[in-house]
Amino acid sequence: MSDEEEDIVLSELSDDELVPQMHDDLYDGLKEEIEEAVHILLGRGWAPYDVLTKALVEGMRIVGIDFRDGILFVPEVLLAANAMKAGMSILRPLLAETGAPKLGSMVIGTVKGDIHDIGKNLVGMMMEGAGFDVFDLGINTDVDEYLAALSEHKPDILGMSALLTTTMPYMKVVIDTMVEKGIRDDYVVLVGGAPLNEEFGKAIGADAYCRDAAVAVETAKEFMDRRHNIRASG
Ligand code: B1M
Numbered sequence: 393m394s395d396e397e398e399d400i401v402l403s404e405l406s407d408d409e410l411v412p413q414m415h416d417d418l419y420d421g422l423k424e425e426i427e428e429a430v431h432i433l434l435g436r437g438w439a440p441y442d443v444l445t446k447a448l449v450e451g452m453r454i455v456g457i458d459f460r461d462g463i464l465f466v467p468e469v470l471l472a473a474n475a476m477k478a479g480m481s482i483l484r485p486l487l488a489e490t491g492a493p494k495l496g497s498m499v500i501g502t503v504k505g506d507i508h509d510i511g512k513n514l515v516g517m518m519m520e521g522a523g524f525d526v527f528d529l530g531i532n533t534d535v536d537e538y539l540a541a542l543s544e545h546k547p548d549i550l551g552m553s554a555l556l557t558t559t560m561p562y563m564k565v566v567i568d569t570m571v572e573k574g575i576r577d578d579y580v581v582l583v584g585g586a587p588l589n590e591e592f593g594k595a596i597g598a599d600a601y602c603r604d605a606a607v608a609v610e611t612a613k614e615f616m617d618r619r620h621n622i623r624a625s626g
Contacts, residue, residue: 402429407436411447417450418456418479421471426479440486444514448479452510456586476510484517492523496616499541500551501529503562508555511585511605515551518605519612524549535566542570542579548619549612552598554585564596571597580615584608 402425405413407616410429417425426448448540456473458464459538464472498519504564509531516526527545529537533552542550550570554560570576576597583593584602593601599615 403432407433407438409451413453414447415454418448418472418475419455419464421468421475421477423471423478426475427482430479430482434482434486440483443482444480444487448476449514450556451546452476473510477513480510480513480517484520487517487521490506490521490523490576492521494525495523495613496548497525497527497545498527498549498551498612499527499538499545499547500553501533501538501541502531502553502555503559503566504534505562506554506556506559508553508585509533511555512551513604514604515553515584515608518609519551520523522609522613524612535569538566539569539573542575547579548581548616549582551582551584551608554583555587560585560587560592561596563598567597582608582611582615 400413402410402413410432414426414429417429429447430443433447434440452472455464455469459469498516500516500519502509512531513528516528520526525547526546527541529541538550538552541547550566552563552566554563555577567576567581570579570581580600581598582600582602583596583598584604588601590601600611602611
């Protein structure tokens, strides 16, 4: 670490300086600095959602570019992910305590063969904040685990996340199995993850592809409204 870096006092930075500094600290996997900076922004009146998207998610986007380009490797990205998770865990209770009325419930998991969980966790946090009960199955979830959770929790929505082009086809395995068992139409199936798109969502028989966590919440709410309208008129 250079002398210049040692001298940085996060609390003395303006917001315009602190946010890029957080991107750098996330890139360097500096968990404690990220935690401190999240507290500073919150103390300055920032909305938790803005801290999440402008500081943490944007920082991870930059990490993703250098990972793709072979500048960063798995160990460094793991450190960045840990720093991001530390920041997210400060924001989680704040995002969840919106006092929103209960809208429904969702089972969510990252599919088999895939261990990326930051995006899935973020979707879970935002859904909780919007008033959904969320049952998180974690990573590397196989079809039997999804089906067991559906039968145990009887959620309105099944959410699946995949970050790898090699794991996204597994979503179709889950949906096809639901069709075979005659339970597909009992649930709204939402899918998401960086390599997916709308066309893929349609092709595998999901109800919708969600580009990000905010879209997931909006889409989930729309489907809940439709369900309630159908029930009310039926
Ligand atoms: Co991985 N990785 N990774 N990685 N990793 C990607 C995905 C990759 C694009 C990087 C790259 O090359 N540019 C690339 C995939 C390439 C491809 O398949 N086309 C890749 C690779 C190759 C790998 C390994 C194979 C590397 C290796 O071992 N050689 C390996 C695979 C391990 C495995 O899963 N079996 C691997 C490992 C890892 C780490 C463990 C180091 C770490 C994960 C840590 C963790 O998650 N706990 C990691 C990370 C961090 C990334 C990147 C850099 C960042 C992912 C992330 O957290 N983004 C990623 C690069 C990238 O995505 N551009 C990359 C931030 C997060 C907020 O965004 O996850 O997209 P995201 O979620 C968004 C939306 O997609 C959406 O909403 C979220 C919030 O807005 N969304 C949903 C996501 N899930 C949803 C579910 C829904 C709805 C919306 O349900 C309703």
